[in-house]
Amino acid sequence: MATDVRPLRQDEWNSWYDNLLRAFGGVDEAPEAREFLHQLCEYDRFLGAWDEEELIGTAGAFSFRLTVPGGASVPAAGVTGVSVAATHRRRGVLTSMMRRQLDDVRSWGEPLAVLTASEPAIYGRFGYGIGTFHVNVEIDSRRVRLSVPPGTDDVRLRYAAPAEVHDACEAVYARLVPERPGMLARQPHWKRLELLDPERSREGASPLQCVVAERDGEIVGYTRFRVKPEWSHASADGRVLVQQLEGLDAAARSALWRFLLDIDLTSRVVALGRPVDEAWQHQVSDIRRCDLRTKDSLHVRLVDVGAALQARTYQAPVDLVFEVEDAFCPWNEGRWRLTGDAKGASCERTTDAADLALSVRELGSAYLGGISLTALAAAGRVRELRQGALAEASSAFGSTVAPWLPHEF
Numbered sequence: 001m002a003t004d005v006r007p008l009r010q011d012e013w014n015s016w017y018d019n020l021l022r023a024f025g026g027v028d029e030a031p032e033a034r035e036f037l038h039q040l041c042e043y044d045r046f047l048g049a050w051d052e053e054e055l056i057g058t059a060g061a062f063s064f065r066l067t068v069p070g071g072a073s074v075p076a077a078g079v080t081g082v083s084v085a086a087t088h089r090r091r092g093v094l095t096s097m098m099r100r101q102l103d104d105v106r107s108w109g110e111p112l113a114v115l116t117a118s119e120p121a122i123y124g125r126f127g128y129g130i131g132t133f134h135v136n137v138e139i140d141s142r143r144v145r146l147s148v149p150p151g152t153d154d155v156r157l158r159y160a161a162p163a164e165v166h167d168a169c170e171a172v173y174a175r176l177v178p179e180r181p182g183m184l185a186r187q188p189h190w191k192r193l194e195l196l197d198p199e200r201s202r203e204g205a206s207p208l209q210c211v212v213a214e215r216d217g218e219i220v221g222y223t224r225f226r227v228k229p230e231w232s233h234a235s236a237d238g239r240v241l242v243q244q245l246e247g248l249d250a251a252a253r254s255a256l257w258r259f260l261l262d263i264d265l266t267s268r269v270v271a272l273g274r275p276v277d278e279a280w281q282h283q284v285s286d287i288r289r290c291d292l293r294t295k296d297s298l299h300v301r302l303v304d305v306g307a308a309l310q311a312r313t314y315q316a317p318v319d320l321v322f323e324v325e326d327a328f329c330p331w332n333e334g335r336w337r338l339t340g341d342a343k344g345a346s347c348e349r350t351t352d353a354a355d356l357a358l359s360v361r362e363l364g365s366a367y368l369g370g371i372s373l374t375a376l377a378a379a380g381r382v383r384e385l386r387q388g389a390l391a392e393a394s395s396a397f398g399s400t401v402a403p404w405l406p407h408e409f
């Protein structure tokens with residue numbers, strides 16, 4: 001079968017999107033969600049695969065900027081909308097699209113490609129490693145109390161229409177972006193994402209509600225959530241479904257979490273996709289009643305090893321030679337010397353003896369500082385060629401703040 005992979009034309013978007021939906025089961029999106037996604041399409045970066053006249057594959061790459069350790073905002077292709085028609089599966093169509101896409105990303109000069117996977121088993125073969133985890137929680141708010149830091153009672157909370165305070169909330173978000181690896185700078189059109197509220201997707205829950213946290217009249221935090229009323233035989237048993245919660249300081253965040261745990265007629269707070277190191281985990285009276293579940297989140301691919309490694313900084317001084325294996329993007333193969341510290345780094349080709357051997361996939365996992373190279377070595381995925389090199393690399397690559405992807409794409 002000859003597959004033609006090429007960028008999408010504007011008149012092909014609807015059929016592209018229908019193909020994608022069908023690969024995910026064929027349930028249509030609400031019209032406003034579909035329209036929103038249409039506006040996000042970057043035609044020169046979205047690919048279709050054709051078998052003669054028939055569209056059989058889809059893949060896109062948003063032009064994101066991703067925070068890396070040290071706070072730099074690095075161009076990253078946000079891989080999205082990947083699908084192959086079930087009639088054409090396991091014949092190499094995905095492989096052809098990944099080939100074209102990674103070649104394109106390289107030609108655009110973007111050192112990273114990132115994605116969230118429908119199934120984690122798909123992307124390792126293309127050089128992606130799991131770079132971040134997040135937690136999903138369901139807190140028994142009748143039993144769990146939150147101890148709060150000084151200053152929490154000085155934070156004023158008020159309800160606001162989500163659209164009315166949107167700019168102020170976006171300003172809070174923008175201030176947080178450089179502080180945590182894995183966060184995405186807001187791109188044009190994406191601002192509306194957090195306000196998208198199709199009735200069809202609510203499944204019996206309320207429209208989006210918003211509470212802002214203020215100090216001295218300034219918005220310093222916000223949460224958007226829904227309430228799903230439920231009644232058991234004995235009592236009210238509603239759920240609070242948290243969509244976002246951000247705050248500029250510990251008091252603002254604590255005030256918002258405490259508010260969510262205290263809403264009358266509810267007994268559970270459900271929050272999906274939260275950072276693994278969030279402070280509330282250490283403030284709750286009973287962590288077991290929070291039912292924490294960890295899940296892989298952002299998968300990271302170094303498209304240009306040298307540029308990617310020198311775009312971030314390192315917690316401890318580092319001077320190491322990596323022997324990198326990268327069968328899918330052979331331009332990365334070979335030895336690289338990384339020197340750097342907390343102020344900056346450089347990464348150049350070298351013929352010197354290697355200290356560590358690993359594939360680009362492990363570099364992707366370790367890149368944002370959330371997965372330790374020591375753990376990957378224990379799994380047999382990193383080889384230490386000079387004694388001591390693993391510990392040096394591990395402490396240099398770490399991050400004091402866990403990396404976190406704020407939303408799926």
Ligand SMILES: CC(=O)SCCNC(=O)CCNC(=O)[C@H](O)C(C)(C)COP(=O)(O)OP(=O)(O)OC[C@H]1O[C@@H](n2cnc3c(N)ncnc32)[C@H](O)[C@@H]1OP(=O)(O)O
Pocket residue numbers: 023024079080081082083084085088089090091092093094095096115116117118119121122125
């Ligand atoms: C970033 C995102 O958008 S994630 C969304 C991914 N899309 C989906 O999950 C939608 C439903 N699934 C699909 O559309 C397709 O099955 C795809 C895209 C996952 C795979 O497409 P295909 O064209 O069948 O993949 P292709 O034939 O190129 O397979 C390449 C290799 O990946 C393997 N592979 C493909 N899909 C999977 C999978 N779901 N799980 C494990 N391995 C897989 C194949 O076995 C093959 O292995 P090999 O090289 O050892 O022979």
